[in-house]
Amino acid sequence: MGDDTQLMTVAPSAVAAREAEKPSMLQAVMAAAMNPDLDPDRIEKFLAMGMELEKDKRAQEFNAAFAAAHSQVSAMRITKAGEIIYPGKNGGQASVIKFIRHDDISRIIKPILAENGLTATYSSEILATPPKAVTVMTIIHRNGHSREWRSIPMPLVDSGGGKNDVQGAGSISTYGRRYVTVTAFDIVADGDDNDGHLNAT
Numbered sequence: 001m002g003d004d005t006q007l008m009t010v011a012p013s014a015v016a017a018r019e020a021e022k023p024s025m026l027q028a029v030m031a032a033a034m035n036p037d038l039d040p041d042r043i044e045k046f047l048a049m050g051m052e053l054e055k056d057k058r059a060q061e062f063n064a065a066f067a068a069a070h071s072q073v074s075a076m077r078i079t080k081a082g083e084i085i086y087p088g089k090n091g092g093q094a095s096v097i098k099f100i101r102h103d104d105i106s107r108i109i110k111p112i113l114a115e116n117g118l119t120a121t122y123s124s125e126i127l128a129t130p131p132k133a134v135t136v137m138t139i140i141h142r143n144g145h146s147r148e149w150r151s152i153p154m155p156l157v158d159s160g161g162g163k164n165d166v167q168g169a170g171s172i173s174t175y176g177r178r179y180v181t182v183t184a185f186d187i188v189a190d191g192d193d194n195d196g197h198l199n200a201t
Contacts, residue, residue: 058145065116065141072112073185078104080189100189102178109185117142122177131156135176137184151180 080098113120118139125134132153140146154176157168181187 055145058141058143061143062139062141062145062147065118066139066147069109069112069116069118070185072115073109073187076108076187078108078187078189100178100182100187102174102181105178105181105187109181113139120181122180124173124176125150126156127153133172133176135173135180137177137180139184149180149184151176151183 078100081101081104109120118141121138121140123136123138125136126132127134133156134153135151137149138146139149154172156172157163157165158171158175159168163171
């Protein structure tokens with residue numbers, strides 16, 4: 001007996017279009033919640049389920065956006081343009097420590113965050129015992145979902161280099177922002193060791 005069955009190939013784009021037309025689980029739940037024939041208890045349960053699904057959806061969108069931004073930022077190398085100069089003892093040669101400036105980090109990551117629908121804000125927390133400052137970086141997605149990163153506890157004021165209290169507090173704030181941003185995005189400075197390999201860039 002001959003087989004007259006014909007195979008029909010559907011283009012992937014057509015399949016994707018049909019899938020996009022299907023209501024999402026969230027849409028189905030919210031539509032059910034709007035059904036006037038449901039009793040109030042069931043409506044409340046459907047609304048709670050819908051809110052939970054929406055929360056999960058936003059978290060997934062945040063994770064995808066942050067992963068993309070993290071990949072872009074961590075692949076870059078930032079030159080250590082900042083310097084701390086320590087005078088030599090007894091007239092000896094001064095020592096110099098180079099570091100990445102927060103301004104240079106910010107200049108690079110802001111466009112990448114914006115490209116992925118993200119923004120970064122910073123705030124501070126004060127620990128009472130012992131008195132310490134903690135810098136908090138909040139990454140916010142355009143859908144409203146956010147996540148926080150915290151620095152290590154730091155002194156309230158950096159008294160080194162003859163700084164007054166205002167300058168010392170500003171120095172700690174800048175250091176905290178730099179620390180928490182570098183940690184969150186795995187930023188590596190030019191010439192630093194990354195996973196045991198020296199960068200040649």
